[in-house]
Amino acid sequence: MIRVFLVLLALLAVFFVLALALGDQRLPFSVVLGALLGAGETPGHVQTIVTGLRLPRATLAILVGAALGVAGAICQAVLRNPLAEPGLLGINAGAALAAMMIIVQAGTVPESLLPLATFAGAVTMIAVIFGFAWRGGTTSLRIILIGVGLSAMAGAGASFIATFGEIALVQRAMVWLAGSLQDSRWIKVQTLLIWASPVFLMIWMAARELDLIALGDTVARGRGQQVDLQRVLMMLACAVLAGASVAAAGPIAFVGLAAPHMARALAGRRHVALIPAAALIGALIVLVADLAARRAMPPLQLPVGVVTALLGAPFFGYLLWKKRYD
Amino acid sequence: MTERLYGLGMRDATLGYGRGGPVIEDLSLTIPSRRFTALLGPNGCGKSTILHGLAGLHTPQCGEVVLDGKSIRALGTKALARRVGLLAQTASAPDGLTVGELVRQGRYPHRPVFGAWSGADEDAVESALRRTSMTGYRDRPVDSLSGGQRQRAWIAMTLAQQSDILLLDEPTTYLDLAHQIDVLGLMRRLVDQEGATVVAVLHDLVQAARYADHLVLIRGGRIVAQGAPISVLTPENVKAVFGVDVVILSDPDSAAPICLPRCNGAATSNPQA
Numbered sequence: 165m166i167r168v169f170l171v172l173l174a175l176l177a178v179f180f181v182l183a184l185a186l187g188d189q190r191l192p193f194s195v196v197l198g199a200l201l202g203a204g205e206t207p208g209h210v211q212t213i214v215t216g217l218r219l220p221r222a223t224l225a226i227l228v229g230a231a232l233g234v235a236g237a238i239c240q241a242v243l244r245n246p247l248a249e250p251g252l253l254g255i256n257a258g259a260a261l262a263a264m265m266i267i268v269q270a271g272t273v274p275e276s277l278l279p280l281a282t283f284a285g286a287v288t289m290i291a292v293i294f295g296f297a298w299r300g301g302t303t304s305l306r307i308i309l310i311g312v313g314l315s316a317m318a319g320a321g322a323s324f325i326a327t328f329g330e331i332a333l334v335q336r337a338m339v340w341l342a343g344s345l346q347d348s349r350w351i352k353v354q355t356l357l358i359w360a361s362p363v364f365l366m367i368w369m370a371a372r373e374l375d376l377i378a379l380g381d382t383v384a385r386g387r388g389q390q391v392d393l394q395r396v397l398m399m400l401a402c403a404v405l406a407g408a409s410v411a412a413a414g415p416i417a418f419v420g421l422a423a424p425h426m427a428r429a430l431a432g433r434r435h436v437a438l439i440p441a442a443a444l445i446g447a448l449i450v451l452v453a454d455l456a457a458r459r460a461m462p463p464l465q466l467p468v469g470v471v472t473a474l475l476g477a478p479f480f481g482y483l484l485w486k487k488r489y490d
Numbered sequence: 491m492t493e494r495l496y497g498l499g500m501r502d503a504t505l506g507y508g509r510g511g512p513v514i515e516d517l518s519l520t521i522p523s524r525r526f527t528a529l530l531g532p533n534g535c536g537k538s539t540i541l542h543g544l545a546g547l548h549t550p551q552c553g554e555v556v557l558d559g560k561s562i563r564a565l566g567t568k569a570l571a572r573r574v575g576l577l578a579q580t581a582s583a584p585d586g587l588t589v590g591e592l593v594r595q596g597r598y599p600h601r602p603v604f605g606a607w608s609g610a611d612e613d614a615v616e617s618a619l620r621r622t623s624m625t626g627y628r629d630r631p632v633d634s635l636s637g638g639q640r641q642r643a644w645i646a647m648t649l650a651q652q653s654d655i656l657l658l659d660e661p662t663t664y665l666d667l668a669h670q671i672d673v674l675g676l677m678r679r680l681v682d683q684e685g686a687t688v689v690a691v692l693h694d695l696v697q698a699a700r701y702a703d704h705l706v707l708i709r710g711g712r713i714v715a716q717g718a719p720i721s722v723l724t725p726e727n728v729k730a731v732f733g734v735d736v737v738i739l740s741d742p743d744s745a746a747p748i749c750l751p752r753c754n755g756a757a758t759s760n761p762q763a
Contacts, residue, residue: 244584369604376595382578385547387651388571388599433587 172444183222221348226447228409233446235406236420241374243304249420250406256415257318258289264322267337268329279411286407343416343469359408371435416469497523503553513539514711528698531708545576571599575653583632590628596650618649638669658690674701695749723747
């Protein structure tokens with residue numbers, strides 16, 4: 165178990181350094197290190213590239229991936245469904261609708277409100293889904309079905325706005341919708357850290373609630389768990405994590421679904437190990453995917469969400485294939 | 491009902507699901523403490539609903555569920571789970587979950603919100619595994635086990651909860667004869683040696699009469715008869731509850747009543763009709 169975490173951390177460190185060194189201007193390791201440590205002989209423009217552009221981007225990739233991985237692990241435990249992911253709860257659709265409104269109808273609302281609006285869109289969507297699903301209690305299936313239905317409606321709303329929007333603006337919105345780390349700034353890193361880290365800690369400390377709720381409502385109630393309360397709290401945590409990451413980088417596909425599955429294969433089912441493993445794997449996926457997105461067709465930068473799916477899906481398939489006899 | 495109710499019981503309880511109307515209505519039931527009680531009745535008669543009601547999973551629409559003279563509503567869910575453990579029917583574990591991980595879950599009501607795993611928790615898990623002969627399977631995934639082992643793993647989880655009252659919904663269904671006897675023998679030992687109170691939904695009248703101290707015959711959400719096996723298992727009662735004509739024999743070993751359906755016995759196949 166410890167070995168799994170050490171390997172994941174080592175991989176993360178390697179790709180972190182690579183993310184700082186590789187780019188349109190390739191930098192040797194020593195220069196990267198010098199810039200990081202603020203050595204006096206580092207030229208100004210190199211300093212800017214490393215600490216002003218690449219460092220916040222790599223850091224944001226790690227945070228976004230970790231938040232999505234944990235949000236996915238929560239979803240899959242609470243909804244007891246291996247296909248569950250934050251997107252299923254309408255987080256992406258809610259955020260997309262908000263983003264469409266802001267970007268396409270630019271001019272009326274300042275675009276600096278985009279992160280706030282998408283976060284609000286994501287969290288509102290979950291609240292609405294819970295509101296509809298609540299009938300003196302909830303069930304996983306009802307939440308999933310209502311989530312799918314309302315997501316489709318929000319998606320239709322976003323498409324409707326896109327149809328009447330100005331082409332250039334719609335295209336910008338579409339790039340945002342694919343998920344991109346191109347606009348990574350320290351303020352985004354800070355915001356995400358402030359929202360996500362307390363939630364992450366709480367979830368990790370309450371990992372055993374997830375262990376139990378994953379066994380089903382009847383079993384959990386028979387052990388004295390307040391299932392409905394836990395489900396609301398956990399979904400709220402999931403909404404904050406995923407919503408904050410969507411606000412920072414747009415909806416990055418696939419990470420929330422795949423990272424928890426990979427984490428389960430490597431670290432087992434107990435959430436006290438699964439949660440940090442899902443965070444590390446999510447971080448690794450987004451970091452590697454963003455590196456690939458930047459370097460695949462320079463100078464063009466692909467949206468990272470496109471690459472997570474392209475990179476992640478085959479690995480996911482390999483994992484399922486390898487475990488097919490278990 | 492003026493006398494105080496000790497142990498677990500229901501007072502004029504009405505329980506049901508959503509718009510389907512009540513499954514049981516105005517039911518009063520006292521579970522004898524430190525005894526093995528078997529709930530018997532045809533499918534859909536409300537046995538599981540009663541069990542879930544007793545475990546506090548359903549709040550009665552009217553009436554109340556009572557533990558030691560007080561409504562269980564006054565207890566927190568964890569406090570109740572420390573007294574009453576429920577093993578529901580056909581629970582299924584997620585793929586890959588090991589027996590040890592499953593049994594640990596029984597300790598949930600004993601741990602404070604952010605509390606660490608304690609020595610007492612570990613002892614309870616070890617003991618539960620030992621009593622169900624599952625110690626050697628601790629690291630095996632539950633979904634890789636046979637039906638009988640799986641059932642024992644779930645029972646071990648319920649034992650790890652260390653509640654003095656155990657409610658089991660069809661613990662012997664889907665088990666072969668040897669495993670049925672194993673499970674019933676374990677229940678018997680829990681009552682005789684550890685002073686536990688066991689309530690189980692059973693289908694086999696012969697086994698119920700042999701292992702249980704107290705039988706409750708239920709039909710259509712109402713109690714038809716209750717008491718010691720020898721007084722409850724009469725041809726009239728069995729006919730009234732199951733609609734089957736039986737002859738009652740006597741077990742040469744234990745003198746427990748044995749219900750044997752008569753040839754051409756099932757005159758009315760559906761007692762609910």
